[in-house]
Every structure is written in structure tokens, then in C-alpha cells.
Amino acid sequence: MTALAGARRCDPLLIEAARSGDADALVALIAIAQPDIRRYAARNCRAADIDDAVQETLLLLYRRVGTLRAVTSFSAWLFAVARRACLRLLRRAAGGAEAPADDAEARLAHRAPEDIRIDLSRAIQSLPDHYREVILLRDIEELSIDDIVGVLGLTRESVKARIHRARIMIREYLIRD
Template sequence: MTALARTSRCDPSLIEAARGGDERALVSLISAAQPDVRRYAARNCRVSDIDDAVQETLLLVYRRIGTLRAVTSFSAWLFAVARRACHRLLRMSVGMPDVSVDTADERWARLAPEDIRMDLSRAIQSLPGHYREVILLRDIEEFSIDEIAAVLGLSRESVKARIHRARLMIREYLIRD
């Protein structure tokens, strides 16, 4: 388990305070996350891109921590941001166009929170019932995989597959929009 995962599990109040706009909590959270982001970037980025990936990741955390839905998903979200930064920097270094995530992020950053909630609500409502059910239990009610499996009478693997497919469908819906 990484130090960041331990931090996010042991001190969810720090993440919650940062999400709520507490600037001191946000600075503390970024300070705590920085070594783990750097370690992740060192393993997944080119040496020349490590500092840029860390900086981009922490800047995005600073700007977007308020959009984090579940405190428990902080470390996964953080490493996904770092992974995207590494991939974007690699694409740029080999001359591939920088498609996408940044453009989508810019578009979403300009939207009002109410509009984002409405779009996300529509995306969730567009899901078939069995996918909507697992997404609501996991991301809204914050049930664990095992709890969802017990409630729905499914195996862990089925629950994970449904969550994965549902998130892909939501992403597709939001990108088309």
C-alpha cells in the first residue's frame, strides 16, 4: 500500500476539507501527495518528463479537487491524472497531436457545476437499469464491491465488469454531448 493510499484512508477529513475549499487543507494534501506522484511519474514517465508530469498533476488537483465525488477515490483519481499527464507528455515528445483530454477538461472547466451535475445525471439516466444500479451503489452510495455483490446477488467479477462498462458508457455519453 502506498503512503498516499494510507493517507487518504487514515485522514479522509483532510481530503474532505480540501474538497470543501479549505486552502490550508488543500496545501497539506498536495504536500502529502507530491512524493507519491513523483514516485509514480518516475516509474511511468520518461526521465525528462517527470517534473512536468508532477507539476501538471498537482496543478490539476489544486484546480479540480472540488469535483471529486468520493473521498475514498482520491488516490485512484490522483494516479489517473498522473498517468494521463505522462501519456500526454510522451505523445507530445514523439510528435503525436495532443488530442483530447485537455480539450475535454477545458470544456468541462468552463461549465457551471449545476450544468455538470445535469449532464452527469442525464448520462446516468441513459444507462440500462443493471448498469445504472451498480453505478448508483458504487459512486453515489459508496458501497464496496462486496456490498454491491451481496445486495444484487452477483459475483465480485460481475459487479466490477458492470461498473467498468457503465463508466465507459457514461464517458461516451458525455463526450458526445
């Protein structure tokens, strides 16, 4: 079984209910996701950091599940949260303290939402056509990977690679001055 397989098996209605503020659904979602997060942390964190990474991930799930834009992106979102928790704990162990936020990311955090929307639109427009197409389908139209595969006639791997590369290009566009 792969990491976060249980999160992928979660009923979309359960995720939607948790997003909407149903406390019972949120508790059930955390109970379902916890073993998979622990398995992921066991593979990717130092042994001393496993419990902390799981706790940080579950806490963020509890606090931020309502901000999740698409139910279909739940497992990818949770995977990214767990990965960042492992990396943050590793940096903390290596340097004695948590690394400060990147200057470019800090600048973005303090910008007006309207300015970020304009820059994001420009960043998407600057993408090559084949990257722009998958980003629009995934992040704007909120199609699943399988739906994008059907629309574009590509393999799952190529769709996922294009999405990944497009997001990197968008990030680079946004953080450069």
C-alpha cells in the same frame, strides 16, 4: 506498497477539509500524496516526464480538490489525473505538441448543463440492469466499492469491472451523434 497507497491512507476528514477550502489541510494532503504520485509517474511516464507529470498532478489537485464529489473517490481521482498527465506528456513528446481535444468531447463541453443531465440520464437508462445498478450505487448513491460488494454480493473485482464497463458505455452513448 501500491501506487497512491498514501493517498488511500489519507484521513477522510483531511480530504474533506481540503475540499472545503482549508489551506493547511490542502498543504498536508499534497505532502502526503506527492511521494505516491511520483512513484506512479516513475512507473508510467518517460523518465524525462516524471517531474512534469507530478507537478501537473499536484497543480490540478490544488486547483480542483474542491470539485471532488466524494471523499471516497479521492485516490481514484488522483490516480486518473496522474495517468492523464503521463499520457498528455507522452503525446506531446511524440507529436511535438499537445494533441487537440477529441471533437466529441469538445461538443459536450459546449452543451448546456440541462442537456447533458438529460442525456446522462438517458445513457444510464440505456445500460443493462447489472451495469446500471453498480453505476447508480457508486456514482449517484456514492457508495464505496466495499459497500457495493456488500449490497450486491459480488466480488470487488466484478464490481470494479462493471463500473468500468458502465462508464465506457455511458461515454460512448454521450459522444455519439
